[in-house]
Amino acid sequence: MNLFPYRPRPGQREMVEDIAAAVRSKQHIIIESGTGTGKTICALVGCLSASLDSGKKILYLTRTNSQQQQVLKELRRINEIRSVYGLGLQGRQSTCPLARRDPELRSGTPEELSRLCTEKKRRTIDELEGGCRFYEQTIAMAFDEIERYVFSEIPTVEEFVDYCDRRGICPYELAKELASKATVVTAPYAYFFVQFIRDTLLDWMSVPISDLVVIVDEAHNLPDYAREVKTLNLSRKALRHVEKEVNEFGNLEILDGVSILDIVSAMDEALDSAVEEYLLDEDGLLPTNFLEERLLHAFTLTSKMLELATRELMVQGEIIRERKKEAGRLPRSYIFSLGAFLNFWMNIEERYYVKLILGGDNPSFESYCLDPSIAAAPLLDCAASVHMSGTLSPLIEYRDSLGLPSSSPMKSFPSPFPKRNRRIFFVDDVTTKYEDLAQDQEIVEKIEDYIVNICNGVRRNTVVFFPSFNLLQRFLSDGILYRIKRKVHIEERGMSQSDLMETVTRFREGAEQGAVLFAVVGGRVSEGLDFPDRELELAFIVGIPYPKPTAKQRALLHYYEMKFGRGWEYTVRAPAYRRMLQAIGRLIRTDTDIGVAIILDRRAKQFSDRIELELTQDALGDVLRFFEEREKEGRVSSEKTKMRKVHTNTSE
Template sequence: MERAIREARDHGDPYIAEGIPLTVFLSVIRNIIAEMASEYIKEDDGYVPSFELVHRILNHFGGTSRDVEDMVSNVSIIGEIIREKKLKEHKLPRSYVANVGAFLSFWVNMGEENIRLIKNRDNPTLYAYCLDIEPITSILSHVHASVHISGTLSPLEEYRDTLSLPQSTVLLSYPSPFPAENRAIYYVDDVTTRYRDISKDDKILEKIAQYISGIWEEFGRNTMVFYPSFSVMGKILEHMGDYVTLGDKSGIYREYKSDTQHEIMEKVVGFKGRRGAIFHAVAGGRIAEGLDFPGEELEIVIVAGMPYPKPTAQQKALEQYYDRKFGKGWEYAVHAPTIRKVLQCVGRLIRSESDRGVAIILDRRAKIMRKYVDIRLSRNILSDIGAFFGER
């Protein structure tokens, strides 16, 4: 928004309506966004009522909703004029004014399949979030046939419904082609990362930290730990002593939200090249999907808490939408993505017929995974892991 204001000023600050210069209009929008952030953001985000932005613009400038639409349209027109001028000057035809105009036009006119959100209290930003992906996936209804294959499509019914595939779609699940004895999955039932529980008893996170450090120190095999979020990762690592500050040179790697793709890949290469290393990452993040760790590059995966989505305004809106559409809000918006994240994490272990590894889920809620994988409750996790590797 600040760049758009500067750009408008650099191009003569044209009027978008009688007595309203472009810079004034954009400054008012910027201030309205700041006001809405203060009012609507609870934690991570906030839901903005459909006509809230329009009403606040009208309160400031007067007129009708059609006047607001015309002003927004004029912002886009001015932006296009700026682009054309830059193109004639052999410059990159980029316009911040045009971008703001296009977004405001979409925001004002978007339908019920989208919701309006505001995020980032310190640097407030408007978001439009699409609840219904059918406009994108509808192309599948025009093909003769389509085949969808992945190791992590389950739950299949949710996949079919949210992609608006026909109810007659054939749903098939096949066992892994890799030897079953090459992988073991355990869970423990004396810890959880459920917010209600850890907010009452910080000892739970301390115990999870003890599980992680105990497993890594006991077996000295490349270990990857996946946390539900960066926030939970930070809280658990606080209980793991000074070793987490030793860094990559000590075989201890950690994913940060601020990491660039280059930084992430440098850490991955370093981890893969060592033995007895540990990598702390986030479920559903860049490490958890699409990377292979064959052989001894990864032998133990720890899922430090079931990665249920945080109950943000966006998440609640999606759950309500699926409830209205399918009658399965929690199952489709919460349960299904959690299952997939866990399957993605565990899937890092076995990428060929010769790979062997063990996964441990540190959360009593992991028993819901029994429908999707062979998972066993462990009463002595160190003993069970040792038995798998033939060390006990």
């Protein structure tokens, strides 16, 4: 604990020691610990204590900028005790001065931006047109001055970008140079779980993966993220982009008598057939060879000829990417992407993937990865790893899903906050089970009555979490807003981050009068935002947020049943439990916060083995009594504090 910059709170010493022991033993430790337990500082101190003198480096992976900022701020405190160099990284989209000023570049993939950047740097060095003025300034800058600033101040990425902007230099290029001298690097998940970016990062850090300790923050997100990283999609809109590219660069023949537009036309027809034959609601499971058979039939090809066609698409696409790069444009080719998708689709390991048709306004083919352990496999090559979240239970499911060793330590730390500050009630006379909602309008009316009566009877900032945007919209259509006598704000499907934050800010500012926010479990409000003090004191969970039984979800359940014999537990019950806990967790962020959660679904009782639930027959009354008791305790505590101060002053 020599590096710990604060007075340890209950549980923190044990957490640091557990992490340090796991790192020394080259293990992969899984830790569940709620908000306010100091996971960030404990992980940093534990990993540093075990690795500082062994030449190992630490990669701290985060999902959001705010989490990354917290890592760097904690490193500043550690740096006051012992010199520990820390560095925050973000992608070129966020830090490249050219990309930040150009929407087209900002939309580029890491690989596309890397190719363009390499070309612009070459032109700068060779003093040719089309170079980069920021890179020119960067290589002329005194590097020692920048290094002193970064490793003495440990700035956030935003602060470092501002520092570089004022000097007309490139923060991305400088961060690459600084990474080799940093003991701790904090970066988004993609920097480790996308192979192209991981290989680049290890080179920057001058460290073999065997000497890297990885910390995964908000690790409950990792299984879904790891599946998506290995999933590939081709949409109708992408085919339209291919057509535009053909109009610009020409409709070349890729086989005798078969042009690029012929392939596009056949893909369009295959999409139409898939939608018509296999789409059920949101998606549909496709036969393994559905797309290949459509393309083979359309052009009377052999499988070998079809493979040659996909490779030729990639060759022609690569030529276009080079031409765009030389012209100073984003080196993107939709023709290349079409060929790469078809090549991937035809060669995937079918035991790990499922082939789907997705519906909506922009239907698409998707090769969905069922197994997150594929993307997570490089963790096993690391010196050690630490996986942390407030909602990881059941820990064994997380361990199994990511393919971590069965010997991996698993620890759950209790909340440091007084239990009396939070109550979780549920009612047993309603449910959002699909069959019941469809057959009984009275259930919908009862749920609405609960929400309306408690919102009108309790003037506290309240979030109503619905299991889906569709159900939220159903209640809006039924006119619930006209019955609630408080200001109601709404998280809308697809709203921009800036619009969402504006909505949340208005909700927070309504704490004195008691505002209401309608949101969705599993959305950005339920997982990524803090509401301290009176910003949130009451939360409804409308229904149990089980995953929708789509073709994708059914395939996932089947895969986990075959692999672990626990399909329902791992793919339905565990995600629903985590989503509920994430939403409920918004209530208590400090030891002085108080809050009540009400689950409006009789099925909540199924989770009583994991959540401290209380059945209520008088929801409004129980909520009012809770707040009256807490306020009374607060007044008594305040009076005792005043008396102690008076006594102290008198004694002096």
